[in-house]
Amino acid sequence: MEKDADGFYTPKTDGSKPEEEAKAVETQPATEPAPVPTSASTDLFSSTFEVTVTLADQQADPDSPLYSAKSFEELGLNPDLLKGVYALGFSKPSKIQERALPLLLSNPPQNMIGQSQSGTGKTAAFVLTMLSRVDFSKNKTQAICLAPSRELARQIMSVVVAMGKFTPVQTEYAIKDNLPKDVTRITAHIVVGTPGTMIDLLRRKVIDSSEIKVFVLDEADNMLDQDGLSDQTLRVKNMLPRQPSPQIILFSATFPDHVRNFANKFAPNANKIELQKEELSVEGIRQFYMDCRDAEHKYDILVSLYQLLTIGQSIIFCQHRHTADRIAQRMVAEGHKVASLHGAKDAAERDSVIDSFREGREKVLITTNVIARGIDILQVNMVVNYDLPLMNERGSQHSSDSRPDIETYIHRIGRTGRFGRKGISVNFVHDQRTWQQMEEIEKVLGKKIIRIETNDLDEMEEAMKKALK
């Protein structure tokens, strides 16, 4: 894999589509995802802070989710995929990769419900399975993958393209505004997208589902949650072949009980890899909170944190789209450089904002739950919960439910501390209610959330430095 000076790789451009199919659909997506950084084996964290623990140390520690006793060679991957894995800079599998891949690749194919902490390499496990199961000699769609956001679908695609670099794989997106309206046929081996567009393509028979043999749901608990995308996900499943039914692969860092039951029905007789409740959050993420006087004070504190937010990169999560926009506009008007991203922006703008953040051109991203899950940007060392995530944001069924949304909290803070790196999260609380919500999060996760004085930025900086060491 070619890396540029900053250690980024360039995804393969797939121009190998036969002529007549190329007429039906452009093989290249309208917007290419930004390159995803590779994981150098020891260069964990490039900021002004010194890092003392190396990835190699963590991968040798049996208590770490990154630990593995095996090598990639021992996991049954074909040589072209091994080349792809090594070209990405992976030297050893993580625990979830070591455990899941032999099960995922064994024959006859079996379903999988796999859980592992954020940033521990689930994507590679399901991407390698899709690539392993495709018969490249057939120009038919054989694997589909659904994710809850276009940003995540684009990121997954960049991993498919990178890991499949030494194979003739053809890929296509099923995300809004990425295909010509009059497209009549997609023959790409692997299609990655979001449920609405995937339904549309299957319904119109643009994707012929008859040879689909792998069906992946990333962020599966979200894709199967009644308050989330379960209706749409079910519709996709109902359009896939019944006999033989595809191998169904569900992955997430969280599987709350109410979704797990449904997941068991959705992926019957699945092999299961589960986490205990106390293992849910990642060790390398230090959690803090700041006690703000009122809602307006939250804004002042955020602004006063700006220097710290830009040491590495930061993601600020708000409850509402308009809050994200308003904060971003105010900060920009006051001379700060920040970007905002949410689901009300059009596709082209969303792509350009996330790409620019991924490439480090923007250092502070103010957003909503739209990118709470899956997004993998190694330089993000700080997450701020400007508003805590609440159950009532999940959907209409919970419209008056102001309990904290623990799963979304875990995913949000998991945007930092990726694959053994250090990171910090800061929660803003500003009244009795938000205080109680945070206490509940603390209780459920069993991890101390440490107070930092809002008027002592030196303390904040010190605490940050310590947490990131």
Ligand SMILES: Nc1ncnc2c1ncn2[C@@H]1O[C@H](COP(=O)(O)OP(=O)(O)OP(=O)(O)O)[C@@H](O)[C@H]1O
């Ligand atoms: N074996 C490996 N060696 C080195 N780096 C790896 C390995 N596997 C994955 N990575 C890197 O670790 C990072 C996190 O991986 P990934 O995005 O798949 O996490 P995840 O488990 O899907 O997280 P989330 O639950 O947040 O979606 C990525 O940058 C990926 O390239």
